[in-house]
Amino acid sequence: MREHTGAVVVALHDGFFGCGTGAGHSNRRVLELLDGMLAPQVELVVVPVRLEKDSEHFDAAWHRQVQESLDRSGRAVRIVPVDNGTGGRRRFGGLDAFNGLTAAALREIAAVQARFGRGLVLLLDVPFLSVAAELEQRPGWDTLVLPRSSAALHCPQHTRRVEWERENLHRAAAAGARIGAISQAMRRHLVEDLGVDTEAVVDLVNGLTERDRDFTPGRGAELLPADVAGAGFWFAMGRAVPRKGLMDLLQALVLLRGRGQQLEHLVLAAVGESDELTDHQRELAAYAAEHALPVTLLTRFSAEVRQLLAHPALRMVVVPSRVEPFGRIPLEAYAAGAAPVVATTAGGLAEQVEDSVSGFTAAPGDVPGLADALARAAAADDRTRERMRAAGQERLRAFDYRRNLGRALHTIAPWSLRTGPTRPAPSPRWSVGAGLSVLQVPEECGWNPYVAAGERALAGAGLTVLRPGLCLDNPNPPAGLPALPNLEGVRPDVVHLHWPEKLARQYGAQTALRVLTRLKEDGALIVQTVHNLAPHEPTGPLASFARHVDALSDGAHFFSPEHEAAARLLRPYLPRDCVHVPHPLMPTPPASAPASRRGGPLSVGCFGRLRDYKRTLPFAHAFLDGAPPAARLLVAGAPDTPETHNAYAQLAAADARLDYRPGFRDDHADFWELLGEVEWVALPYERLHSSGVLVAALQARRRILSPTPIGGTGLYARDAHRWWWTTVDPWDDEKAVAAWSSTALFSPAVPPSALAPPAWPQAAEHLAAFYARLTPRTAPLPVPRRAAPARVGIL
Numbered sequence: 049m050r051e052h053t054g055a056v057v058v059a060l061h062d063g064f065f066g067c068g069t070g071a072g073h074s075n076r077r078v079l080e081l082l083d084g085m086l087a088p089q090v091e092l093v094v095v096p097v098r099l100e101k102d103s104e105h106f107d108a109a110w111h112r113q114v115q116e117s118l119d120r121s122g123r124a125v126r127i128v129p130v131d132n133g134t135g136g137r138r139r140f141g142g143l144d145a146f147n148g149l150t151a152a153a154l155r156e157i158a159a160v161q162a163r164f165g166r167g168l169v170l171l172l173d174v175p176f177l178s179v180a181a182e183l184e185q186r187p188g189w190d191t192l193v194l195p196r197s198s199a200a201l202h203c204p205q206h207t208r209r210v211e212w213e214r215e216n217l218h219r220a221a222a223a224g225a226r227i228g229a230i231s232q233a234m235r236r237h238l239v240e241d242l243g244v245d246t247e248a249v250v251d252l253v254n255g256l257t258e259r260d261r262d263f264t265p266g267r268g269a270e271l272l273p274a275d276v277a278g279a280g281f282w283f284a285m286g287r288a289v290p291r292k293g294l295m296d297l298l299q300a301l302v303l304l305r306g307r308g309q310q311l312e313h314l315v316l317a318a319v320g321e322s323d324e325l326t327d328h329q330r331e332l333a334a335y336a337a338e339h340a341l342p343v344t345l346l347t348r349f350s351a352e353v354r355q356l357l358a359h360p361a362l363r364m365v366v367v368p369s370r371v372e373p374f375g376r377i378p379l380e381a382y383a384a385g386a387a388p389v390v391a392t393t394a395g396g397l398a399e400q401v402e403d404s405v406s407g408f409t410a411a412p413g414d415v416p417g418l419a420d421a422l423a424r425a426a427a428a429d430d431r432t433r434e435r436m437r438a439a440g441q442e443r444l445r446a447f448d449y450r451r452n453l454g455r456a457l458h459t460i461a462p463w464s465l466r467t468g469p470t471r472p473a474p475s476p477r478w479s480v481g482a483g484l485s486v487l488q489v490p491e492e493c494g495w496n497p498y499v500a501a502g503e504r505a506l507a508g509a510g511l512t513v514l515r516p517g518l519c520l521d522n523p524n525p526p527a528g529l530p531a532l533p534n535l536e537g538v539r540p541d542v543v544h545l546h547w548p549e550k551l552a553r554q555y556g557a558q559t560a561l562r563v564l565t566r567l568k569e570d571g572a573l574i575v576q577t578v579h580n581l582a583p584h585e586p587t588g589p590l591a592s593f594a595r596h597v598d599a600l601s602d603g604a605h606f607f608s609p610e611h612e613a614a615a616r617l618l619r620p621y622l623p624r625d626c627v628h629v630p631h632p633l634m635p636t637p638p639a640s641a642p643a644s645r646r647g648g649p650l651s652v653g654c655f656g657r658l659r660d661y662k663r664t665l666p667f668a669h670a671f672l673d674g675a676p677p678a679a680r681l682l683v684a685g686a687p688d689t690p691e692t693h694n695a696y697a698q699l700a701a702a703d704a705r706l707d708y709r710p711g712f713r714d715d716h717a718d719f720w721e722l723l724g725e726v727e728w729v730a731l732p733y734e735r736l737h738s739s740g741v742l743v744a745a746l747q748a749r750r751r752i753l754s755p756t757p758i759g760g761t762g763l764y765a766r767d768a769h770r771w772w773w774t775t776v777d778p779w780d781d782e783k784a785v786a787a788w789s790s791t792a793l794f795s796p797a798v799p800p801s802a803l804a805p806p807a808w809p810q811a812a813e814h815l816a817a818f819y820a821r822l823t824p825r826t827a828p829l830p831v832p833r834r835a836a837p838a839r840v841g842i843l
Contacts, residue, residue, distance in 0.1 A: 055091040055164040056082060056464055057157055059179065060172040061132070061139050061149075064096035064114055066107030067349075068139065068321045069287065070376050071196040074230075074449075075172045077257050080117050081453050083125065087466050091126065093160050094118075095153060097175070098129035100136035104322050128156050132175065140175065143212055150178045161186055168192065168461040174199075174213060181219035190460050193220055194228035194252060197373045200241055201395075202291050214242050221248035226460060228252040231396035234373045251624070252456040254374045254396075255447030256383055263358035263384040271352055272315065273344055276361065281313040282422075283356055283386075284366040285377060288318040288329045288347070293368035293392065293412065295332060300368075300419040302339050309423055312363055313342045315356060319349040357384035364425050367391040367401075370412045375400065378407070379447055382440030387433045388425045389440065392418070400447070402620070406439040438592075445599035446621055455625070455822070484819050485512040487540040487567070490550045494522030495657070496740050499546055501635050505812035511819075514540050518563070521550040523686065529555055532563065542819045543567050545576040548597045549590055557593040564600055573822050575815075577605040578615045578622070579738045598622045603822050605815065607631050607738055608759030614737070627818040630763055630804065632811040634744045649792050650679040652753065653726035655719070656741050658687040658696070658710075663781075665695055667732035670781035672703045676789060684709040684722050723748040728792065730754065734779050746803055753788045755779040765803055 062068055063075030082092055099106040118125045133148025134141045141148075153176060157169055166188035171180050173196050180193040195217070199209040217238070221227060227249050229235035235251065238244040272281065286292035294316060305311055316336075320326050325333070329347050336343040346353055357365065357380055365381040367389065374396035381389050389407035391397045392414075403409040408424045410417035428436070457465055486506055491514075493499040503513045517533045532555065543564065545551075551560040568574060576597065598621040606612035607630050616622055652671065654664045664683060671681050683706065687693040693710055700708035709722075723729070729745035731754040736742070745752060746765055752773045757763065761773055774791050776784040806814075 053089045053091065053164065054087075054461075054464060055093055055160050055167040056086060056170060056461070057093045057095060057160050057167065058082065058170045058172065059095040059130075059153055059157070059176050061097045061175045062173070064094065065099035065103075065111050066105050066139070066321075067110050068105060070374070071173055073260075073376065074196065074254055074374075076114055076117075077260070077449055078170070078172065078453065079114065080259070081257060081450055083118050083120070083123055085450070085454060085457070085466060086123070086464055088123070090464050091164070092118075092123060093126045093128060095128050095130055095156055097132050097139050097149065098136045099139060103137050105137075105139050130156055143209055146175045146178060146212075149175055150182065153179045154182060157183060161189060166463065168457075168464060170194070172196075177213055177216035177220065180225045181216040181223060183223070183225070185224045191220070191223075191225035192228055192250065192252075192456070192460055193225055194230065195234075195238075196230055196254075197371075198237065198242065201237065201371050201373060202289075217242055217244050221245050226250045228456065230254040231374045231399055233395040233399065237373070237395075250456055250459055251452070253447065253452045254376070255449035255452055256376070256379050256444065257449050260380060260449075261383045264355060265358045265360050268352035268355040268359060271344075271346060271356065272359075272361075273313070276313045276315070276344070278361060279313070280361045280363045281315050281359075282364040282366060283315045283317070283359075283362055284368065285317040285319070285353065285356075286367070286369065288320050288326050288332070290328060291369065291371040292318075293370045293394075293418075294318050295335065296370070296413065296415050296418055297366055297368040298332065298335050298339070298341060298343070299415045300422055301341055301343075303415060303419040304422060307419075307423075309426065311342055312426070313344065315344045315346065317346040317349070317353045317356075319347060319353065321349075323348070354380065357381050357386050362386055364422070365389045366422070367397060368418055369394045369397060371395065372397050372412075378440075379444055382406070382437075382444045385437055385441075387437040387440060388428050389436075390418075390421045390425045400443060402439070402443070406436055406443050442595055442599050442621065445596070446623075451602065458821075458823075483510060483512075484541040484816070484823060485514055485539075486542045486544055486819070487514045487516070487518070487538070487572070489543060489545045489548060490519040490521040491515050491517070492520045492522065493546070493550075497635050498740055501632070501808045502544075502546075502812065502815075505632075505808035506816065508809055509812045509816045511812075511816055514538065519551045519554055521547065521554075529559075532559070535563070535566075538567075539570045540567065540572050541823055543572045543574045544815075545574065545597065545601070547579060548576065549594065552590060552593045557589040561593065561596055561600075564597065568600060573602040573819070574600050575603045575605060575819065575822070576601045576622075578607075578611070578619075581615050581735070581737060582618050594619075595621055603627070603818060605629060605818070608763050610759045611737055614758050625822060627814060629811050629814045630759075630806060631738050631740070631743050632808045633803065633805050634740060634747060635808070648678075648680070649727050650676060651682065651726040652679070652728040652730050652788070653682040653684065653722065653750075654730050654732070655722060656685050658683070658685045658692055660688075660692075661733070663732045663734065665692070665699075667730060667781050667784070668696070668699060668706060670785050671730075672699070672705060674782060674785040674789070675705070676793070677705075679789075680705050680707060682707045682709070682722070682726055686711060719744070720748060723750055727751055728753055728788065730784075730788075732779065732781060732784065743805060751792075753784060763804060 060075045062072035067073060086092060130152040132141055132145040134145055169191045171193040180191055183191055199206050199213055221244055227238060227244050229238060229249050229251050231253060235249055238249055239246050284297055301311055318329055318332050325347060333345050365386045367377045369392055372394040378389050378391055378400040389401055391401040391407060391409055392412040393409050394412035401407040401409055408421040410421040488499055490499060507513050516535060516538045598619050601623045603625040604622050605627050608628055612626060658664055668681060687710055696708045700706040728751045731739060731742055736755045736757040756775045756777050771791055774787050776787055
């Protein structure tokens with residue numbers, strides 16, 4: 049037995065000897081990805097359902113291409129075909145074939161297990177469910193079965209098949225196998241409809257690879273009628289089965305024409321694997337002829353059919369499915385640059401096409417709704433098409449099949465993956481992320497000590513923090529866009545984006561995106577701390593840049609579960625993998641600063657950059673209108689514009705209770721001295737999330753006036769009594785001043801002593817563990833037992 053290597057066994061029913069379904073495409077991509085991702089010493093064993101060359105399901109060209117793709121890496125790949133009881137005639141023969149397949153597959157897998165001390169069995173799709181249920185769970189071996197659909201979804205009337213699948217899924221999970229979910233819709237179906245234990249389900253979201261982006265505009269033109277290639281056409285593609293909703297599409301066309309809509313030619317690829325028409329293909333052809341619809345019906349799938357997605361005359365792609373556990377066609381349309389896409393919201397399609405953003409949608413089986421969506425798509429102008437084309441490209445980033453497969457393998461069989469270059473030796477202080485290299489963006493922040501404190505803590509946890517000079521965010525930057533530094537050889541394991549918009553402001557959004565994309569292509573994982581729920585500029589280049597960055601990111605750092613929920617409502621492209629770590633404490637302040645000149649009970653301070661979204665100016669007006677005569681408001685910070693400065697200066701000249709001190713405090717001690725001059729710190733935001741000023745104010749034992757922060761006051765301080773933390777929800781300046789006045793005049797000044805946020809070394813340990821979880825490693829490093837800080841957890 050080979051103890052120090054390992055094997056990955058992949059069993060598949062479609063995608064090796066030919067392809068008859070979207071599952072076949074995805075299965076082929078899994079083989080190709082594994083061939084490149086697995087460590088050199090790991091043996092790849094492919095166990096396909098055997099097809100004879102004279103079977104109508106055998107595709108010689110497809111089979112040759114698969115074999116050639118597996119030869120590229122030079123890996124020794126073993127191919128062990130198994131019979132499903134049909135004598136190589138059919139790849140998918142129903143329950144009898146499934147049961148016939150089980151014994152043959154178990155025998156071949158057992159032979160591999162006898163040769164290797166560790167391994168992974170990857171079972172691609174429903175025919176192997178009983179294999180997963182009956183496979184002996186040997187020490188060192190894991191099993192992952194990936195059902196790409198279910199009978200309960202596409203043929204619920206076949207009750208015997210539905211129960212067979214349900215029973216074997218339960219048996220497989222009980223035996224210790226993991227059940228893969230190809231979409232969030234499929235995850236819900238597995239758990240809620242089929243009763244699979246949620247602990248057994250692991251996400252392996254389907255997607256595209258670089259090879260799926262190979263399109264040639266104009267290719268496939270020979271499939272089009274002569275008068276269509278120049279005039280424009282609509283395109284729909286899918287298996288010729290009722291659940292693909294192709295008849296719904298034809299009926300919607302009849303409905304549209306009855307409303308007076310001018311119909312463009314529809315190229316309908318309702319495909320099968322035989323030269324003989326199926327009953328459903330005949331039904332579609334008869335309906336189109338009966339209603340004299342402008343339709344060209346293609347009945348056999350080929351590479352040229354798919355290439356029509358990139359044809360310059362294409363005006364619309366339609367995916368009218370009634371049932372779709374995942375659905376690749378919208379993603380392929382995005383990859384080809386097709387727009388707009390019209391799709392139903394069936395299953396996984398709802399995760400890919402957002403109405404009026406990346407396409408137009410209708411409910412599955414809703415023919416009038418589909419007609420409405422088609423009409424909206426037909427009316428789309430060039431600007432709308434271009435916007436949807438860009439949104440589609442952006443959405444595509446979330447469906448990177450290489451990344452998603454790598455995450456699943458890292459969860460189940462991390463030993464199987466290639467490792468990167470030799471990493472530096474870990475520091476004596478053990479951390480699960482020790483040895484990783486991190487590039488922070490920005491690398492340097494002159495506005496506050498957050499980034500510098502993070503760098504020190506990460507280095508203390510054994511990580512290497514890179515400083516190539518890419519992004520430096522300091523007050524008074526040089527005029528104009530600087531040149532990029534030389535990044536040749538700069539290949540971090542993790543790029544941690546604290547404020548990615550700083551990179552866009554420094555080099556422009558397009559250049560910034562190119563830099564991040566290049567770092568990712570070189571192997572970096574992108575992690576983003578979500579400081580701002582939405583860009584300060586909700587439209588324009590920065591908003592578009594933020595959406596692209598969210599789609600590029602592999603992981604996200606939120607300050608609390610509530611913070612995550614609020615962010616995801618506004619930013620749907622944020623990655624699923626995340627960590628919750630509260631805003632860390634600020635670096636230790638000078639011991640004498642906060643208490644040196646404590647302000648009176650009616651002194652209030654507003655600190656930080658003076659920007660519109662912080663709403664300091666309207667609060668200052670309300671304060672001066674409603675506060676007692678003895679009150680004082682200190683506003684200290686850097687105004688963003690001359691107009692902002694003039695507004696504060698005029699207000700201070702008119703009322704001596706406003707102490708306005710413009711300018712940036714670049715000295716850490718100076719900021720704490722300012723905190724020492726006031727009793728209260730006000731944060732008059734409409735919504736309060738991450739705030740370094742809030743954390744510093746609590747550390748300085750100042751009393752707080754603010755809206756309730758996302759995650760609650762308990763995220764920052766325990767037992768937050770109203771008399772030292774006055775919250776106003778929803779925030780209203782006048783009501784806030786009134787609430788503060790009564791509290792400040794009649795309540796004791798006893799600020800908090802027990803703060804909840806972690807210190808930076810604790811936060812860095814949790815961030816490093818998150819990096820390590822995202823990053824494929826050959827084996828986990830030892831982690832000492834230690835108490836976790838309050839309210840910190842890795843999800």
